[in-house]
Amino acid sequence: MNFDLTEEQEMMRETFARFLDENSSTVRVRKAQETGGFDAALWAGLAELGAFAMRVPEEAGGMGLGLFDAALLMEEAGRTLVSGPLAEALVAARLLGQLGGQDELLESVIGGEAVATIAMHDMADKPVQWVAGGSVAAAVIARRGADIVLVTPGKNAGKAEPNLATTPIVEIDLGAASATVLGSGEEALAAFAAALEEWKLYVAIGLSGIGREALRLASEYACERKAFGQLIGTFQGISHPLADLLCDIDGAKFLGWKAIQDIFDGSQEAAPTISLAYWYACDAAARAVAQGLHTFGGYGLSVEYDIHLYNLRAKAWPLVAGDPQLTLEEAGRRLYAGETVSLPEAGDVPIDFDLGDEARQVCAELAELFATKVTPEQKARFHYSWEGYVPEVHKMLAEHHLLFPGLPEHLSGRSIPPYARIAAMGELERQGYNTPGANVAAIIAMMIDKYGSDELKRDVLPKITGGDVLCSLGYSEPSCGSDVFAAQCKATQLDDGSWRIDGTKMWTSGANLASYVLLLARTNPDVPKHKGLTMFIVPLKTEGVTVQAVHTFQDERTNITFYDGVVIPDAWRLGDIDGGVKTMSAALELEHGGGFSKVIEAMIEAAEKLTEELGILGETRTQCRLARTTAHLWVSDMLAYRAQWSSVEKKPNLGFGPMAKMYSSEKFLSDSRDLLDLTAPVSLSKRDGPAGFLNQCYRHAAGTTIYGGTSEVHRSMVAERGLGLPRTRG
Structure with a gap:
């Protein structure tokens, strides 16, 4: 597992960050707004750093870098509110390189002398449409039926007008402008469709950068502003919403990362993850900037404070493509209706969410034990609570040295590498036997081992590790x-x-x-x-x-x-x-930063089965709500992966474990409630099968936000460690 960048990528990110800090400061952003929201000098500087060549194939004169490299640029671009259609220009430059025939234009685009952008909708159906960067673009790449065309708007094709965030967007009559066919047929259409998917990823990552910076500004202000004689950051009414949104914003970025990894792996989850990453980022960023502005109180409404710039940009960036909620419907179709789409090439991907071969081996061993050593009668006694403790299963796992995979070898009886330990605990949960009894026994065994007397180590510790007592x-x-x-x-x-x-x-x-x-x-x-x-x-x-x-x-x-x-x-x-x-x-x-992903995944599977039985799985409302819960599941996974990775690799503790636990428990609660509604009235029943399981999930979820530390306690920890806010607990 890896969440680190390569040295080259870190150098590239730092280079872009330094350049943008100087050349896309809020002073420069405000100045660009005076002339329509485009900064020509900034654009030229980005070109000198190779921004527009990043995704252009090497054979076309570009750098041939991967999606992840461009995503790093987009995160910094969001953080600094870049004045120009960067996401559109990145995919337009790549398309020019892929489709060929426009060498002179491509050279000008890579060099920053010309701006190329894309149209979001088929101009055969929608000849007049809003185009990001349209007021400064020399060329617009668009689909026209079975063709991909290069449109030259001309000076009179569209008129710039005041807009939400003062970006160089314009409504253009593409059908009235001159157009050159760049390619036709299946291959060209696939390249353009993949470009739109790539655009969604860039906007999602860029929005996460906007949201993160808005939360930073709000937290910084909350550490300075006093009310009623106290720093406002000490008020949980201020700090807790910011903590929630930090989970959402980091989750938005990690959904984008997951999508890139899925494309690289050829996973069937890649296409729905792109849709969900885009939808989720649009929503999370909008809420983050709104809460950031709210933290400033009345000052947030003043144009003298920068926070309003983030508020407007977070909403304006994605709306050129239309209602972001439509992308949730798209995700539903991709998950449940077999909808497919062409995807961009991922290139090299440094991140990795795989726990490794040793993890797979220990999981396979556990699965075999449960298949051969555990009777149906014993499995029927399994429960997520202490009452699911089955002494015979507990002892059997101890005899195979798999009862406490999270403990060191001298306590567990077996040397298991860190990531395999995490996987083993996940497999026990998947089998339905991740009981609190074993988890608490592991904690107490470690504490006796570290702090206990010789008598405790002699008389009590062996009974615990041997699986004889709880x-x-x-x-x-x-x-x-x-x-x-x-x-x-x-x-x-x-x-x-x-x-x-x-x-x-x-x-x-x-x-x-x-x-x-x-x-x-x-x-x-x-x-x-x-x-x-x-x-x-x-x-x-x-x-x-x-x-x-x-x-x-x-x-x-x-x-x-x-x-x-x-x-x-x-x-x-x-x-x-x-x-x-x-x-x-x-x-x-x-603490490995775990959460409730396994039970959420089982809940989704039960809801899928039940909605199919009820004949509503094909309905848009059903697919949207299942897709939304899936997004929450994948964010929960990603936050847990980061917490586990940072623990194993001894990275700084910025509240990653509390983030993972708090986010997944809160989403478990809200999504179990929603899926109970979706499948009503049969979900009222406690009958065996998916209905009874959804019923149980709703009741189970309430406790997950309380035990192991309430969500409020974890929010305070996230606010303090992750956002640098003052202590909110006594």
């Missing part, structure tokens, strides 16, 4: 929820060095099945709350422990546990006295 987490309390460091459950050291524990823990899921609980207790009430806590392992069969069931509407049992004079030896303490916060950090070592 463990529970005793963090939350009735009065403090996610604020675990406000715990009041008290541990008092006795004269003989042992500890007496008194108090209550809430949401101790699995305590009815577990042998031990990892318990956070207050050992010093006279110091700040984060400094007076200590961690213990408490046997749940100890006298004084009471486990009381708490049932949820999710078909899931959790518990409230009471500790009344529970005495344990000091050897069952983890870490230093009053050092509980440090001890808890060990649990973070297991």
Whole structure:
């Protein structure tokens, strides 16, 4: 797996970034607006850097670079609001090189002396249409029935007029202008169709650049502006929407990256991913710039502040092609109606989302074990909650050293490379046996290994790693929820060095099945709350422990546990006295930035099956809603991949794990609700099959935004780490 650029690409990106910072500053953008939104000097400078030759085939005098290289330029172009039809010019130059016969014009376009652009619609059906860059273009490449033609608009073909973002767009009567046929027939039409797909990718990536910069400006302002005596960035009403949008904007870029990777791989997902990347970026960027402007309050409306430039450009860039929502319908047809399209060549792609051959091998081994060692009766007991724990399956996986693939070899019993560990955990989830019991046991095994006494390592750790016992987490309390460091459950050291524990823990899921609980207790009430806590392992069969069931509407049992004079030896303490916060950090070592992609994928499959049974899969509304959920699934995947990659490769932690968890859980909740609506009224039923599964997904999803840290906690972490906003938590 790789999210890094090559050295050459990083140098190229930095070169374009430096040039655009100087030559496409907001001062220059404003100046260009005074003359119709085109900066001729900027255009010439981009040409000198080879921008317009990037995608032109080498045999036609270009550089023959890949989609990803051009996408890097487009991201920087979006960030700096380039004044000119760059996305259109990139694909027009490539078309000129592919179709040939216009060497002199191509040379002028590559050199920046002439601007070439494209028309979005077949001029045989729509001779009069809006053309990006039309007011400055020397040539427009368009489809005319079975021909691809070069239109020379002429000075009187269209008249520039004031428009939303003051770009050089113009409505042109292409049918009235002179035209030269560049190519005819299937091959020429395929090249032009591929160019339009390439344009969608460039605009999607460019919009992600616009959105990212708008969020940066808003965050910077929120770190300076005060209201009611506080920096406004400390208000969750400001920081949390920005955190949500950071996930959306990064997701938009990564959908574009996925599309490029899919084209390179020849994946059937390539065409729908292009459509979804474009649709998703249009929506995400529009919301990001709007929230960015809103962060500035009334000042955001003033033309003196730059944020309004991003607000207008994010909406104006894609609208030349028409309603972006139509692209969601297009994605639906590509996913469910067999619609195909010609795609551009990808060129070299440095990114890679493949976990590797070792990952495939361990997944195949797990699949074989579940196929041959697990009975149908055992599988029928599987459930996403603790109640899905099947002791025989748990033990079988331990015997094959695959119960805890995320743990190091001395605990798991097997050396599994990092990416294969991630894949193995995903395969367990795909098989329906990624139970919380195994995950929590893995966390506690690691904590005992790192902080436990010799007694715990001798008497408890082998039982956990051998698959003989489960463990529970005793963090939350009735009065403090996610604020675990406000715990009041008290541990008092006795004269003989042992500890007496008194108090209550809430949401101790699995305590009815577990042998031990990892318990956070207050050992010093006279110091700040984060400094007076200590961690213990408490046997749940100890006298004084009471486990009381708490049932949820999710078909899931959790518990409230009471500790009344529970005495344990000091050897069952983890870490230093009053050092509980440090001890808890060990649990973070297991965080790979996962989410809920596997269950979302299963939910989509159930919805596809049920809508087909209901006879509505062929309807546009159905295809759109399934396509939208698919976009959310793929973004969830990409955010999780980045989190996993950054963890394995020891990259800076910018809140990638919280982004992955928060985004996927929130989309799981909203999409499960929507698919329940789509398949009503049969989705009311809990009957076996897809209807019952969708019903369960809706109830399951509510909890995913709460346990493991609420979405609000994760939003604060994303805002602080990803956007540099001030701390919003006590």
